[in-house]
Amino acid sequence: MPNPMLNPTIPSPCYVCEEAKLEANLQLMQQVQNETGVEIILALKGFSMWSTFNLVKQYLQGSTASAVWEARLGKEEIGKQVHAYSPAFKPADIDELVNLVDHISFNSLGQWQRYKQQILASKVSAGLRVNPEHQEAETELYDPSAPGSRLGIRAQDLHSADLSDIEGFHIHNLCECDSFATERTIKAFEDKFGKWLPQLKWINFGGGHLMTRSGYNVKHLIDTLKAFKARHPHLTVILEPGSAVAWETGSLVAEVVDIVDNQDKIAILDISATAHMPDVLEMPYRPEVRGAAKADEKPFTYRLGGNSCLAGDAIDLYSFDHELQVGERIIFEDMIHYTMVKTTFFNGVEHPSIGIIRKDGSFELVRKFEYEDFKNKLS
Template sequence: MSDIMLNPVIPSPCYVCEESKLEHNLQIMERVQREAGVDIILALKGFAMWSTFDLVGKYLKGCTASSVWEAKLAKFEMGKEVHAFSPAYKPADMDELLNLVNHISFNSLGQWQRYKEQVLGRGISAGIRLNPEHREAETELYDPSAPGSRLGIRVADLAGADLSGIEGFHVHNLCECDSYATERTLLAVEKRFAKWLPSIKWLNLGGGHLMTKKGYNLQHLIDTLIQFKQRHPHIHIILEPGSAVAWQTGSLVSEVVDIVENEGQIAILDISATGHMPDVLEMPYRPMVTGAGEPGEKAFDYKLGGNSCLAGDVIDTYSFDHKLAVGERVIFEDMIHYTMVKTTFFNGVEHPAIGIIRTTGEFELIREFNYQDFRNRLS
């Protein structure tokens, strides 16, 4: 964690992306592309900070979008390849998407048949999403291969289908997984969908490849992809990570607004778990706090709570070496991916600003939010 996070020039609350760390992650991904001969694109559902797209676009091939608005963001802010997947497209979606995308994947055979004639002849490569019925994600909420999943076509439902016009398969069943999960997934795809592999041009392995995490076996990922390509030299591989792009690239700066007592000390912050870091409650998970430890590990325990009226707007209990004071900053680490993209204006709580620490060490405030932003989302 950079000491600059404590610099008073940075407002509170604020998401702060560190440009040098983002570029380091992108360089790792560029190595995978180069050595494995694959394409990596940014999944906007995980990281859509378009003020960094000039940098991201220097390394990655483009973006993948799950909606018309994301596709527009990819097209107009990065200007490289745009791939799309959605659980279901409305006719109005299709009218707009076909002017924005290079690749489009369909979640069901019914959707493909409905829009097939619109897609064909436009130079857009079409694919379908498969459900490999192979589970790797630890959290059920994020497991597309869980029983009863609405995502992807099972092999039993593909039998006898007319796939004329389909050029690729889209498989996404990972969530912050290692390279061995990728290898097992590829083997599952080969086992279940072997009869169709000779007829496709590309295989999109989705996201969840946490290749920028410390300890990730990058060489194993590269070797796994190369070996698959040796077995299927006609298939081009695409990866679309979200978390891995922005992994450990920045933090959420907050400060203590009040301290109350109820079976222990409770520090109320100027951020909201439900509004500004919802995965803390949804997964749930415990974010790292700079300088803090587990309960009882250090001298002073504090439950950290948000500033909304939701009773459950609580992050967790942390211990500190000193007593917290009103106005003191609390820094939540690794808060750039799957945070800004999921925020709300719930309860009218002040929305965190967005800033970048440039490679020069200087802080640049990119965006602040105000009452008009809150008002304009309502009617």
């Protein structure tokens, strides 16, 4: 079968989602929902490619937003349930959100008290983001339970609070974790917050449940969630993965523009790490390149570099079976979740287009960025 990413109609640079792979992830999530009774919603902060949402809404129960614009996107393009959480809401945010969302979680008791009457009048279900003070994330930048975190209320700060109008708790401390991290988190949560569970209606266990990753123990996740629901049958349980929905569902297609020599051979591409793959520098991490290996494992090694003027706009060393040529395609794997949502127009470099390989193998270009997009983002 020919490589669909080498379809000559795919422009470079371009993010390309493979519809069949996305649906396979959604079908696995549907299995988890069917066997446990939990509700899975899409975390828009991880995957906001709304051209795929007609497919997403066939399987998931809605979306969760971190800001008004995400809430609007979820409401308009998925419908169904819309949840919202933010570290802090402004009054104007609440004015809009009460007409968009079904559930809202506040990050502090102060925020809840500030907007309590407006929320109660709107009939939106109110919750609190709580901090289980249980760490599972490997990277500090992505650890909501790190000491001194601004995210979530500690149990010790709830004991004297009036929670009579709070209907749910929202917990999020995972980042691309396995099912055993979920099990440990649930135990830590019950240990610290169990006294309040009888009065609640719902629990949101957040994201970071990477159930679509190869090797993930889906049966253990199902058993863990069923056990929690058996202990607390009155609670609706919600998960809101971002990465797991679009995990390994598509790539970033790039092209070699030039090759220069300075200690290493450097292939300069038509994409930018800082503008189009920011987690490469922030995490940092080394993305997989199709057909490539680590430095010196294959005959020809190159440092792959971006096309912005940032000196550190480089990815890593990769080796290939052949010498790279100007005009050759380079395919970065697994670039759909958390990558597209973070891109910028830094340095005015060409922003990658967005496309979909449909289940029948055809390619559809759904978005091409133009100069006006760059200009209108500024002022």
